[in-house]
Amino acid sequence: ASTLALIETNAEGKLEPSCLNLLDAAKQLNNPIVALFVGSKAAIGAQDLQDSVKCEGLSKILVAKDSSLDHYLPENVSPLLADLLKDEEYTHFVVSSSSVGKNILPRLGALIDNQPVCDVIKILGPTKFIRPIYAGNALATIECPQTKKLLSIRASAFPAVETGKLEGAEVAEVPFTLKDALPIEWVSANLTKTSRPELGSAKVIVTGGRAFKDKESFEKYMVPLADSLNAAIGATRAAVDNGLCDNSLQIGQTGKIVAPSLYIAVGVSGAVQHLAGMKDSGTIVAINNDPDAPIFKNADYGLEGDLFEIVPQLTEKINAAKA
Amino acid sequence: MSAKLKILVPVKRVLDHQVKPLVNAARDGVATQGCKFSINPFDDIAVEEALRLQAAAPGAVEATHAVSIGPTKAQEVLRNCLAKGIGSAALVETGEALEPLAVAKVLAEYVRQQGFNMVILGKQAIDDDSACTGQMLAALLGWPQATNACKVALDSSNGVSVTRETDSGEETVRAPVPLVITTDLRLNQPRYVGLSKLMKVKRTKIPVLTLEKDFKDVDVKSRLQTVSVDEPATKQPGVMLKDVDELVQKLSEAKLL
Numbered sequence: 001a002s003t004l005a006l007i008e009t010n011a012e013g014k015l016e017p018s019c020l021n022l023l024d025a026a027k028q029l030n031n032p033i034v035a036l037f038v039g040s041k042a043a044i045g046a047q048d049l050q051d052s053v054k055c056e057g058l059s060k061i062l063v064a065k066d067s068s069l070d071h072y073l074p075e076n077v078s079p080l081l082a083d084l085l086k087d088e089e090y091t092h093f094v095v096s097s098s099s100v101g102k103n104i105l106p107r108l109g110a111l112i113d114n115q116p117v118c119d120v121i122k123i124l125g126p127t128k129f130i131r132p133i134y135a136g137n138a139l140a141t142i143e144c145p146q147t148k149k150l151l152s153i154r155a156s157a158f159p160a161v162e163t164g165k166l167e168g169a170e171v172a173e174v175p176f177t178l179k180d181a182l183p184i185e186w187v188s189a190n191l192t193k194t195s196r197p198e199l200g201s202a203k204v205i206v207t208g209g210r211a212f213k214d215k216e217s218f219e220k221y222m223v224p225l226a227d228s229l230n231a232a233i234g235a236t237r238a239a240v241d242n243g244l245c246d247n248s249l250q251i252g253q254t255g256k257i258v259a260p261s262l263y264i265a266v267g268v269s270g271a272v273q274h275l276a277g278m279k280d281s282g283t284i285v286a287i288n289n290d291p292d293a294p295i296f297k298n299a300d301y302g303l304e305g306d307l308f309e310i311v312p313q314l315t316e317k318i319n320a321a322k323a
Numbered sequence: 324m325s326a327k328l329k330i331l332v333p334v335k336r337v338l339d340h341q342v343k344p345l346v347n348a349a350r351d352g353v354a355t356q357g358c359k360f361s362i363n364p365f366d367d368i369a370v371e372e373a374l375r376l377q378a379a380a381p382g383a384v385e386a387t388h389a390v391s392i393g394p395t396k397a398q399e400v401l402r403n404c405l406a407k408g409i410g411s412a413a414l415v416e417t418g419e420a421l422e423p424l425a426v427a428k429v430l431a432e433y434v435r436q437q438g439f440n441m442v443i444l445g446k447q448a449i450d451d452d453s454a455c456t457g458q459m460l461a462a463l464l465g466w467p468q469a470t471n472a473c474k475v476a477l478d479s480s481n482g483v484s485v486t487r488e489t490d491s492g493e494e495t496v497r498a499p500v501p502l503v504i505t506t507d508l509r510l511n512q513p514r515y516v517g518l519s520k521l522m523k524v525k526r527t528k529i530p531v532l533t534l535e536k537d538f539k540d541v542d543v544k545s546r547l548q549t550v551s552v553d554e555p556a557t558k559q560p561g562v563m564l565k566d567v568d569e570l571v572q573k574l575s576e577a578k579l580l
Contacts, residue, residue, distance in 0.1 A: 074458065074468060075467050099488070099489040099490040099491075102454050102458075102470070103468075103470050105455075105458075106423065106454070106456075106458035106459045106462075107458040107461065107462040109424060110424060110427060110458070110460075110462035110463050113424075114424075115423065115455075118454065118455060119452065128550070132555075133450065133452055133552070134338070134344040134353055134449070134450060134452070135344075135449065135452065137343065137344040137555070138554065139552070139553050139555055140549050141549070141550040141552075141553070142547050142549060142550065143547065143548040143549075145546075145547075145548065146546050182465070182466070182467045182498075183467065183498055183499055184467035184496055184498040185496065185498065187484065187494075187495040188495050189489075189492065189495075190492050190495075191492040200490070204579075229580070237508065246492070248488070248489075248490065248491060248492050253452070254446070254447065254507075254508060261579060262579045272343060273340070283577060284561070285570065285574075296561065297561075298558060298561075299561045300558075300559075300562070301561055301562060301564055301570055303563075303570055304563060313567045314570065314571070318580055321575055
């Protein structure tokens with residue numbers, strides 16, 4: 001038995017932070033792990049993995065360098081995976097439950113007539129997994145009797161593997177030429193540029209809701225607060241829909257799912273769909289002028305009052321406390 | 324666009340998004356007795372997109388059709404689609420919930436039978452949150468897929484440009500039909516449907532198909548077993564603090580600063 005893990009990299013070919021959590025989940029499956037990198041920058045990812053991650057059980061790295069695999073186009077990546085998984089040695093396949101993983105895994109499942117288990121938050125054994133349903137209002141324990149277990153892993157539910165050096169992993173190239181290419185073309189990407197920590201891996205997240213009336217006030221109050229904590233900035237759907245910030249910052253059932261050590265919700269009412277994206281955070285702080293806002297029921301610490309007064313005070317006092 | 328579009332919009336009837344789901348006594352699902360059900364919100368966006376494509380290029384769209392795989396009551400959801408302007412609808416009646424792979428197989432067969440060349444559906448259903456069906460359907464049909472669409476544009480040379488929401492921003496892909504598109508939140512704002520339009524379709528007969536008769540060669544058996552469904556651990560009630568100083572002190576004590 002072995003576990004094949006598709007490791008996602010960014011546009012430069014470097015590891016996405018979520019792969020550290022993915023590898024922890026892979027370790028919990030107790031099989032030897034084979035890491036797979038795809039695309040013309042696959043070798044960069046393989047090197048980055050060897051230079052920066054410690055992971056017991058990871059003994060082999062596969063690189064498939066064909067450029068048709070760039071941008072993780074599922075029409076091309078899923079057939080490659082289907083092909084690799086013909087090897088009976090592989091009993092498990094894991095990928096992050098990211099926009100890339102969610103795009104590829106079901107397509108792979110259908111190609112090999114297999115129903116994946118999506119968004120795994122807990123591994124109970126080689127065939128038994130827990131996944132959230134109904135926006136996390138219920139947790140389903142799933143038994144997977146299929147020969148292959150195809151899993152997408154929710155990064156925020158697993159710790160990161162240690163950083164360090166990966167010793168003694170063998171690197172092998174996988175030959176791949178695309179047969180019967182489908183007529184889809186990747187045109188362009190418009191990536192959100194930020195110098196802040198990423199939502200997926202940040203230790204601290206500050207999130208703004210619809211209480212901010214415009215983009216200027218959102219930035220005026222949220223950026224200094226985030227800076228004081230070296231935090232990532234998140235937003236509710238309402239904030240994104242009102243144009244207060246970029247949609248890639250949305251946290252919730254269908255946005256990003258996060259679980260930082262500290263989560264500060266500013267002017268967030270606490271809709272079920274938002275709670276689904278953050279309720280597993282370590283310490284949750286809510287600042288809101290409505291004492292009945294549902295967010296307070298889900299917070300460890302609540303502060304009732306005008307956020308336009310509280311946030312600058314908080315920012316200043318955090319900076320002072322750190323000095 | 325030279326090939327005329329025949330658009331299929333698969334829609335799912337789900338527990339309304341405003342109902343708080345509670346685990347049932349048997350611990351094998353959530354309690355649904357007396358609860359309000361509605362169209363899956365993402366499928367509603369798919370319905371809207373089909374209607375907008377048709378309105379924007381009436382000559383390019385030959386037909387719009389909605390289908391639901393579910394209980395008899397899913398007819399209400401389909402009737403709602405008709406009231407909004409979808410051309411026709413059908414129900415594939417089944418008492419048991421199917422897994423995404425089974426749903427995709429039924430839909431693939433339906434697409435082949437009826438000759439659709441574009442399928443628009445929600446990126447995920449808000450009950451099982453699987454986010455699988457669209458991608459699986461595309462694979463089974465051998466079509467490209469454009470998931471999590473926030474913008475769809477038809478161009479003159481038989482192509483569709485789709486801007487997708489991703490974790491790191493947006494990306495654009497382009498493909499000719501046939502194509503599967505799944506919808507994200509910001510693609511459009513679904514219209515409301517007025518009572519008079521609903522009254523007009525109140526007695527419209529919706530064809531009912533069955534798995535046994537109309538999809539008898541399709542393998543719909545479950546691959547996974549749900550062992551149990553449980554409530555997540557509840558959080559200890561938090562404390563209200565009196566001022567910012569107290570908050571900073573608490574965070575300092577917890578070594579969170």
